[in-house]
Amino acid sequence: MQSINMELAQYSELFMLIAGFIYTGAFMLFAVDMIRSSATIRRVEAELAAENAAERTLVSYGAPADNPGTGEPEAAPAEELVDEEMAYLGTRRPFANVAVALTVLGVAAHTFAVAARGIAANRVPWANMYEFLTTSALVVAAVYLLVLTRKDVRFLGTFALGLVVTMMAAATMGFPTPVAHVQPALQSPWIAIHVSLAVLAISLFTLTFAMNVLQLIQHRRELSQAAGETTRRSGWQFLRLAPSATSLENWAYRMNAVGFVFWTLGPLITGAIWAEETWGRYWGWDVKEVWTFVIWVVYAGYLHARATRGWTGNRAAWLSIIGYGCIIFNYAVVNIYFPGLHSYAGLPE
Amino acid sequence: MAEKRENTYMPAGHRDAPEAAENDPRTAGGKPEVATPALGVKGMLRWAWTQLTSMRTALMLLLLLAVAAVPGSIFPQRVQDSFAVATWIEDNPGAGEVLDFLQFFDVYSSIWFSAIYLLLFISLIGCILPRAKKHWQQITSAPPRTPRRLERLPESGALELQSSSAGDAQDGPDAETALQDAAAILKARRYRVEVRETSVGAERGYLKETGNLLFHISLVGVLICVALGSMFSYRGQKILVEDESFVNALVAYDNFYPGAYFNEDQMQPFSVSLDAFERVFDRESTTHFGQALDFTADVTTRLGADGEPQTEELKVNQPLTMDGARVFLVGNGYAPEVTVRDGDGEVAFSGPVITRPDDGVYTSMAVIKAPDASPEQLGFVGLFLPTSQDAGDGLAVSVDPELGNPELQLNSYYGDLGLDDGLAQNVYVLDTESLETLNSRELDAGGIVLSPGETYDLPEGMGSISFDGVKDYIAIDIHYNPAQQGVLIFALTALGGLVLSLFLRRRRAWVTVETTPAGRTLVRYGLLSRGEDFKIRDENIALRTQFEKKWPVRAPEKES
Numbered sequence: 037m038q039s040i041n042m043e044l045a046q047y048s049e050l051f052m053l054i055a056g057f058i059y060t061g062a063f064m065l066f067a068v069d070m071i072r073s074s075a076t077i078r079r080v081e082a083e084l085a086a087e088n089a090a091e092r093t094l095v096s097y098g099a100p101a102d103n104p105g106t107g108e109p110e111a112a113p114a115e116e117l118v119d120e121e122m123a124y125l126g127t128r129r130p131f132a133n134v135a136v137a138l139t140v141l142g143v144a145a146h147t148f149a150v151a152a153r154g155i156a157a158n159r160v161p162w163a164n165m166y167e168f169l170t171t172s173a174l175v176v177a178a179v180y181l182l183v184l185t186r187k188d189v190r191f192l193g194t195f196a197l198g199l200v201v202t203m204m205a206a207a208t209m210g211f212p213t214p215v216a217h218v219q220p221a222l223q224s225p226w227i228a229i230h231v232s233l234a235v236l237a238i239s240l241f242t243l244t245f246a247m248n249v250l251q252l253i254q255h256r257r258e259l260s261q262a263a264g265e266t267t268r269r270s271g272w273q274f275l276r277l278a279p280s281a282t283s284l285e286n287w288a289y290r291m292n293a294v295g296f297v298f299w300t301l302g303p304l305i306t307g308a309i310w311a312e313e314t315w316g317r318y319w320g321w322d323v324k325e326v327w328t329f330v331i332w333v334v335y336a337g338y339l340h341a342r343a344t345r346g347w348t349g350n351r352a353a354w355l356s357i358i359g360y361g362c363i364i365f366n367y368a369v370v371n372i373y374f375p376g377l378h379s380y381a382g383l384p385e
Numbered sequence: 386m387a388e389k390r391e392n393t394y395m396p397a398g399h400r401d402a403p404e405a406a407e408n409d410p411r412t413a414g415g416k417p418e419v420a421t422p423a424l425g426v427k428g429m430l431r432w433a434w435t436q437l438t439s440m441r442t443a444l445m446l447l448l449l450l451a452v453a454a455v456p457g458s459i460f461p462q463r464v465q466d467s468f469a470v471a472t473w474i475e476d477n478p479g480a481g482e483v484l485d486f487l488q489f490f491d492v493y494s495s496i497w498f499s500a501i502y503l504l505l506f507i508s509l510i511g512c513i514l515p516r517a518k519k520h521w522q523q524i525t526s527a528p529p530r531t532p533r534r535l536e537r538l539p540e541s542g543a544l545e546l547q548s549s550s551a552g553d554a555q556d557g558p559d560a561e562t563a564l565q566d567a568a569a570i571l572k573a574r575r576y577r578v579e580v581r582e583t584s585v586g587a588e589r590g591y592l593k594e595t596g597n598l599l600f601h602i603s604l605v606g607v608l609i610c611v612a613l614g615s616m617f618s619y620r621g622q623k624i625l626v627e628d629e630s631f632v633n634a635l636v637a638y639d640n641f642y643p644g645a646y647f648n649e650d651q652m653q654p655f656s657v658s659l660d661a662f663e664r665v666f667d668r669e670s671t672t673h674f675g676q677a678l679d680f681t682a683d684v685t686t687r688l689g690a691d692g693e694p695q696t697e698e699l700k701v702n703q704p705l706t707m708d709g710a711r712v713f714l715v716g717n718g719y720a721p722e723v724t725v726r727d728g729d730g731e732v733a734f735s736g737p738v739i740t741r742p743d744d745g746v747y748t749s750m751a752v753i754k755a756p757d758a759s760p761e762q763l764g765f766v767g768l769f770l771p772t773s774q775d776a777g778d779g780l781a782v783s784v785d786p787e788l789g790n791p792e793l794q795l796n797s798y799y800g801d802l803g804l805d806d807g808l809a810q811n812v813y814v815l816d817t818e819s820l821e822t823l824n825s826r827e828l829d830a831g832g833i834v835l836s837p838g839e840t841y842d843l844p845e846g847m848g849s850i851s852f853d854g855v856k857d858y859i860a861i862d863i864h865y866n867p868a869q870q871g872v873l874i875f876a877l878t879a880l881g882g883l884v885l886s887l888f889l890r891r892r893r894a895w896v897t898v899e900t901t902p903a904g905r906t907l908v909r910y911g912l913l914s915r916g917e918d919f920k921i922r923d924e925n926i927a928l929r930t931q932f933e934k935k936w937p938v939r940a941p942e943k944e945s
Contacts (some may be wrong), residue, residue: 037678039669216673220680220701286919293887300883305876314702316620316713316862318869319611320465321493326458333451337444339887342917344440355448374458 037158037217044156045215051149052170056204058142059177063201065135066193072131073274080117080127117276120283122187127277132190136181139197143181146174156215162231163218165371169207173200175239183243191278195246226310233302238363240295241335244288245360248353250275251284255350285353289342292356296335303328323374327366334359437504438511446505453501457492460484464493506608513601520594527579528586531895535911538895540925546906547937553905555937560898560906563936567896567908570931576894584897589890593916596885603879610871616646618866626720626737626858630658633710633863653708653865656687660696662717662857666786675746675786682714682859699861709865716860718742718749721769721793722853727758728846734758737856740769741813747771748783751793752815756804758848764802764815765850767795767832779826781834793852795833797824797843823847891915892924905939908932 069076119125150171154161162171180196183189189196218227257275278284307328308318319325338355341347436442461469470490474481488495535541546557558566560583568578568585576587621641623631631637633655665679682699688708699705705712720737727733733755740749753765772789773781781794798820804810823844826832830844840851896910910928914921932938 037665214670214672216670216676217667217678219677223679224702226702286917289917290919297880297884297887300880305873305880308876309873312711312869313704314713316704316711316715316864317866318872321457321462322465323458326454330451330454333447333454337447337451340440340444340447344444347441347444370458 040158040215040217041156042215044152048149048152048156048215051145051152052204052208055142055146055149056201056208058138058145059197059201059204062135062138062142063194063197065131065138066190066197069129069131069135069190070194070274073272073277076127076129077117077273077276118191118279119188120279122189122279122283122287124188127188129190132193135193135197136184136190139177139181139193143174143177146170146177150174153215157217159218160228160231162235163222163227164213165211165367166207166213168231168235168367169203169211172235172238172242173203173207175235176200176203176242179239179243191274192243192246192250195250196243199242199246221314224310224313226306226313230302230306230310233298233306237295237298237302238367240291240298241356241360241363244291244295244356247284247288247291248356250278251281251288251353252350252357254278254284255281281349285349288353288356292335292338296332296339299328299332299335304332323370324366327362327370331359331362331366334362434511437508440512443505443508443512446501446508450498450501450505453498454492456489460489460492462493463491502608506605509601510605513598513605516594517598520591520598523594524591528577528588528893531581531584531586531897532911535895535897535909538911538913540913540921541909541911542925542929543907543909544929544932544936545901545939545941546908547939548903548905551903551905553937553939557906557937560900563906563908564896564898566935567898567910567932570928570935571894571896574928574931576892583899584895587894587896589892589894590915591891592885593889593891594886596882596887596889599882600879600886601882603875603882606875607872607879610868610875614644614866614868614872616644617651617868618644618864619647619652620862620864620866622715622860622862624739624858624860625657625659626739627659627662627856630656631861632656633707638863651865653710654689655692655707655710657699657705657707657712657861658685659683659857659859660685662859664717664787677745677786680714680717682717699859709867711864713862713864714859715862718858718860719747719769719771719788719791720856720858721751721791722856723753723793724851724853725753725755725758725763725765725848726850727755727763727848728760730848731759733763733848737858738769739813739858744783745786746783747786750813751795752813753795753850754802754804754812754815756802758799761799761847762802762804763843763848764798764800764817764820765795765833766798766815766817767793769793788855791837791855793833793835795824795835795850796822796826797833797847797850798822799847890918890920890924892918892921894928908936 117125117127150161150167153167153170157163162168176196177200180189180192180200253272254275257272258281279287307325311320311322311325312318334355338352338359341352341355461473463470470485473490474485484490488497492498532538536543546563547553547555549556557563564580564583564585568580568587571585571587572578574589576589577591578585578587619642621638623637623639625631633652635641635649635652659682661683663679663681663683664677665681667673667676667678670676680701683696684699684705685694685696686705686707687694697705699712699714701714704714718740719742720739722737723734724732725734734753734757738751738753740751742749747769749769749771751765751767751769753763755763755765768783770781770783770790770792771787772783772785773792773794774784774790776782781792796817798815798817800820803816803819822828824830824833833841833850835841835850835852837852837854840849842849891914893913893915894910896908898909899907901907910932912921912925912928
């Protein structure tokens with residue numbers, strides 16, 4: 037077995053810390069952007085008002101050509117600050133933009149740290165709790181950035197980066213583990229597939245968790261708004277820069293569907309194949325297997341809830357949140373406190 | 386959110402999925418949700434069936450299944466560790482018995498867990514069958530008839546084509562030709578198309594529903610294969626010391642768990658013998674020094690009674706397949722070779738003693754029973770330490786998993802070992818309560834400490850014990866499950882069905898043509914998605930772009 041490159045391993049740990057600090061900075065700036073929402077809204081409203089005034093003089097030139105449908109021009113309501121499809125509307129949010137730039141920087145440092153760890157140990161960098169968390173955090177941040185290139189999800193920044201920072205802190209403070217070779221049971225090509233799919237699924241579920249929480253809050257605001265309460269002074273202004281609850285729900289659903297497929301193939305199917313190869317049975321109701329099954333069933337329930345009368349909207353969102361709660365439990369509590377075959381936490385005794 | 390939302394996705398075909406009825410403009414308004422139960426047994430049964438196969442019930446059962454699975458992770462389960470269950474019940478008198486009665490230690494074979502998943506699967510089958518029938522009808526019949534008012538569909542549009550007879554610059558096709566063109570375009574976009582008198586009906590994405598059905602049918606397949614597996618499978622365990630052989634026959638097993646319909650004749654005739662065993666430990670790391678890195682068992686296998694012997698490697702992630710049965714390396718340890726002589730000088734025990742490693746440095750429990758010894762039966766309990774080191778106060782501990790300084794540390798006892806009354810006993814446990822102690826740290830005689838090659842004479846002329854050497858042993862699991870492949874295949878088809886049903890889009894499109902009083906051709910089209918479709922607006926734009934490319938479209942008249 038090839039020796040471990042200790043120097044590279046140390047660089048990995050250093051860059052993990054650096055990435056953590058950069059993420060913290062990004063998180064803080066996203067928070068500042070959130071707090072300054074009312075200022076942003078005032079500016080956007082002023083811009084919209086000016087635009088509308090200009091448009092009124094232009095309207096005699098006819099309908100915009102790219103308008104599908106019957107060719108009638110679709111007048112956008114002036115109070116619409118966000119697009120339901122989360123497209124960029126050109127809203128200037130300097131703090132959020134710097135935060136995004138910092139996130140890019142953080143992901144770069146983080147990628148180096150994770151890759152260096154893998155190269156140092158000459159294996160995949162997700163074989164214990166520390167590595168699993170740091171890799172998951174990287175995927176969460178990277179997926180968030182990926183979505184940002186196509187959709188304006190800056191409103192999600194505080195939540196996404198908050199979770200990333202939490203994961204990084206939990207990994208480096210809660211489960212610090214020096215780099216090492218892995219025990220024989222983990223030396224299988226399946227670790228690359230089984231665990232990476234779990235990481236992908238969990239990263240998606242992390243993002244949808246944030247969206248579903250936001251959906252619930254947004255829904256409350258929409259209700260009070262419908263009841264005629266003014267949100268000008270009360271309530272959270274940043275919610276006006278977030279899409280509607282329905283839009284959040286739809287997007288969370290689309291990501292959850294992908295996450296569910298990953299979860300089916302990763303933890304469930306490839307997990308069973310690997311379990312058969314190592315332990316001689318594909319399913320044995322080991323604690324980890326129980327919770328993998330529970331999570332799968334909860335998310336399956338979520339997908340069905342979206343098709344059941346009276347279960348869409350908030351209830352579906354709650355199911356998704358409960359599913360994520362089970363994932364946290366499966367990760368944090370089951371690994372540490374429940375004895376089972378999956379005791380690979382690598383924690384010092 | 387309680388109101389009906391357009392384009393809401395309906396994944397499974399449960400009965401109250403608002404599905405077609407709500408999305409279909411022809412039956413807008415829908416039917417009453419639940420019929421009042423009719424009187425009489427038949428009516429009640431029908432009502433119960435409707436309830437069971439409703440989406441809401443299925444959802445409840447699904448969530449209930451998740452909740453019911455949880456206790457299995459909280460309480461020890463007999464399928465995994467019956468010893469832990471016995472200990473738990475002993476430690477929690479009262480609660481233990483109650484929970485045992487409620488099958489909390491056999492959750493996954495309990496009545497209540499089985500009831501939930503069986504009801505769930507009945508509900509599922511009750512949904513699949515009518516839905517498959519309906520899907521078959523839709524596949525084999527033409528796309529649905531054209532709605533009267535296309536502009537009421539979620540996505541629609543209209544194009545007025547130019548006509549030179551009406552004084553336009555270009556001459557567009559007449560209504561008949563436009564209809565054929567539209568049909569061709571829809572066909573190219575992979576719609577199934579039917580051309581009618583003045584309209585085209587089209588539908589695509591039938592595979593979405595096929596995938597949905599495939600997913601649910603596959604789940605039934607998985608369940609059936611799991612059940613078949615538990616009937617016809619067998620599994621067992623065997624400990625194999627270096628140079629020993631195992632022949633796959635019932636008598637050879639240490640533990641054996643047959644399926645309900647297991648037949649001894651189905652056991653594959655093969656043998657495995659352990660030639661050598663090698664352990665590799667981490668010798669470089671400062672933080673993980675001594676961690677196990679690799680276990681390799683060199684074995685000789687033989688298929689059938691007179692098959693060719695083959696040398697093979699058995700490793701942790703590398704099981705052997707012997708005629709359908711699989712052999713797994715699940716454990717290993719040290720087997721010190723010991724000879725016990727009794728007070729008469731006769732050999733009462735001789736051979737390797739299987740010790741049970743307790744930790745990463747192979748601190749191993751050793752129990753030796755010599756019931757043939759006379760005048761008194763002899764028993765020994767203690768530890769085997771691969772690399773023994775004095776931890777101060779005379780207490781030795783193992784500091785390394787490899788054989789650096791192997792030592793046996795034993796207490797000895799004499800008396801009736803309790804083996805003669807025919808009751809089964811655990812080989813790894815010696816009940817010392819009714820025995821007299823000969824050697825122990827508490828006694829003047831002290832404990833027995835032996836290195837390889839050494840012999841210790843027991844006090845009171847009871848005999849002697851010698852430590853002759855150390856052998857390796859491996860623990861192997863033998864599994865045979867003929868339905869295992871079936872489970873995998875159905876799991877994969879389920880995954881395929883899931884992908885189809887989640888990511889394909891089922892859409893209907895209609896195009897109508899008419900000739901305006903001015904002599905121009907007016908093309909109207911409408912789109913309807915069945916199920917969740919976030920891209921139907923894109924489809925509208927793409928379709929319109931293709932129409933505009935095909936025909937000279939007249940600029941829309943300005944709204945006054």
